[in-house]
Amino acid sequence: MLRYSTAGESHGPCLVATIDGFPYGTPVSLDHVNAELARRQGGYGRGARMMMEKDEAVALSGVRHGHALGSPIALQIMNRVHNAEDLHPITRPRPGHADLAGAMKFGTSDVRDISERSSARETAARVAAGALAASFLRLFDIDVFGFVLEIGGIESRPSADEVRRVRDSSDLYGLDPQIDGRWKEAVDGAKAAGDTLGGVFEVRVSGAPPGLGSHAGWEEKLDGALARALMSVQTVKAVEVGAGFGAARLRGSEMHDEIAKGPDGRLVRTRNNAGGIEGGMTNGQPVVCRAACKPISTLRKSLGTVDLESGEAAAAAYERSDVCVVPAASVIGEAVVAFEIARAFLDKFGGDSYEETGRRHESYRKGLERFPP
Numbered sequence: 001m002l003r004y005s006t007a008g009e010s011h012g013p014c015l016v017a018t019i020d021g022f023p024y025g026t027p028v029s030l031d032h033v034n035a036e037l038a039r040r041q042g043g044y045g046r047g048a049r050m051m052m053e054k055d056e057a058v059a060l061s062g063v064r065h066g067h068a069l070g071s072p073i074a075l076q077i078m079n080r081v082h083n084a085e086d087l088h089p090i091t092r093p094r095p096g097h098a099d100l101a102g103a104m105k106f107g108t109s110d111v112r113d114i115s116e117r118s119s120a121r122e123t124a125a126r127v128a129a130g131a132l133a134a135s136f137l138r139l140f141d142i143d144v145f146g147f148v149l150e151i152g153g154i155e156s157r158p159s160a161d162e163v164r165r166v167r168d169s170s171d172l173y174g175l176d177p178q179i180d181g182r183w184k185e186a187v188d189g190a191k192a193a194g195d196t197l198g199g200v201f202e203v204r205v206s207g208a209p210p211g212l213g214s215h216a217g218w219e220e221k222l223d224g225a226l227a228r229a230l231m232s233v234q235t236v237k238a239v240e241v242g243a244g245f246g247a248a249r250l251r252g253s254e255m256h257d258e259i260a261k262g263p264d265g266r267l268v269r270t271r272n273n274a275g276g277i278e279g280g281m282t283n284g285q286p287v288v289c290r291a292a293c294k295p296i297s298t299l300r301k302s303l304g305t306v307d308l309e310s311g312e313a314a315a316a317a318y319e320r321s322d323v324c325v326v327p328a329a330s331v332i333g334e335a336v337v338a339f340e341i342a343r344a345f346l347d348k349f350g351g352d353s354y355e356e357t358g359r360r361h362e363s364y365r366k367g368l369e370r371f372p373p
C-alpha cells in the first residue's frame with residue numbers, strides 16, 4: 001500500500017516526508033517536487049517567512065540511480081530558520097488555531113509546543129510526497145491540476161484553454177486573468193486593515209482509469225479518501241466533489257450524468273456533475289474536487305483571547321503572518337489529491353516493480369477497449 005507520513009516542526013532543523021510503496025524501478029526525479037515546493041511558497045498574499053525559506057528536497061533513502069528501490073523514500077527539506085529551542089513561549093492562544101485546544105489537551109500554557117507542528121510549514125513535506133505521486137501518475141498519463149477559483153468572495157470564470165500556462169502566469173494561481181487585479185486589491189485591502197482572506201480552490205484529475213477506489217468497503221471509497229485528505233489541509237473547512245453542495249438543490253433529472261454511446265461505440269457521459277466518482281470509484285470522467293479555505297487566523301489586528309499565564313484578557317499573539325494562503329493551499333490540495341489517486345491506482349494495479357505495474361495497467365486498459373463485453 002502506498003502511504004506517507006511527515007515529521008518536523010516549523011522552526012526545527014528540517015521537515016521529512018517518508019513515502020512507502022512506490023514499486024521498484026519507478027523513475028524518481030526531484031525536479032517536479034522542487035518546482036511544487038517553490039509554488040507552495042509563492043502566491044500573492046504570503047508573508048515574510050516565505051521569503052526567508054527556499055525549499056529544496058533531498059532524497060535520504062529509497063532512491064538509487066534515479067529510480068525507486070521499493071524501500072521507504074525519505075525526503076528532507078531543511079528549515080533555513082531553525083531556532084525552536086530559543087523561541088520565547090507563546091501564552092496568548094490565537095482563536096482559529098490549534099493553540100488553545102492543544103494547550104488544554106497537553107496541559108501546557110506554552111502554545112508554541114503545539115503551533116510548531118500545527119503550522120502549515122508541515123505542508124512542505126506533504127507537497128513533496130504529493131509531487132512525487134503526481135510524477136508517478138504522469139507516467140500513466142494521469143494529470144492532477146489545482147487552481148484558485150475564488151478569493152475573498154470574488155468568484156472567477158476559469159478559462160478552459162491552456163490552463164497550465166494561464167495558471168502558471170497568474171500570481172494567484174487562477175484561471176481568469178481578468179480577475180487577478182480584483183483579487184490583489186482585495187488582498188491588499190485586507191492587509192491594510194490588519195485582516196485576512198479565505199477562498200476556494202479546485203483540483204481536477206484527468207486521465208484516471210475507471211475503477212479506482214471501491215464501492216465494497218467504506219474505507220476504500222475514493223471520494224471519502226479525497227475528502228479526508230483535503231479536509232486535513234490546514235485552513236480547509238469544506239470539501240465538495242462534482243456538483244457538491246449544489247447537488248442538494250438539483251432535481252435527479254438535472255443532477256445525474258446520462259450514459260450514451262459515442263460515435264466510436266464507447267460509452268460517454270453528457271456532463272460531469274458526479275465529479276468523476278460514482279459509488280466511491282472513478283467512472284472515467286475527470287475527477288473534480290473543491291475545497292473552501294477559511295481566512296487564516298493570525299491577524300495583525302489581533303482578536304481577543306486570554307493569557308494562559310496571567311488569566312487576564314489579552315490580544316492574541318501575532319508573529320509575521322500571511323494574509324491570504326488560498327494559492328498555496330491549491331498547491332497543497334493538488335499534492336494531497338495526487339497522493340490519494342496514486343494510492344488508489346497502486347491498490348488496483350499493485351506490482352512489486354514499475355514494469356509489473358505497467359503490464360497490469362496496460363492489460364486493464366486493453367480490456368476496457370472491448371467494453372461493454
Ligand SMILES: Cc1cc2nc3c(=O)[nH]c(=O)nc-3n(C[C@H](O)[C@H](O)[C@H](O)COP(=O)(O)O)c2cc1C
Pocket residue numbers: 047096097098118119120123232233234235236294296297298299320321322325328329332
Ligand atoms: C499554506 C498555508 C499557510 C498558512 N499560513 C498561516 C499563517 O501565516 N498564519 C495563520 O494564522 N495561519 C496560517 N495558516 C492556517 C493555519 O495553519 C490553520 O488555520 C491552523 O493550523 C488551524 O487549522 P485549521 O484551520 O485546519 O483548523 C496557513 C495555512 C496554509 C495552508
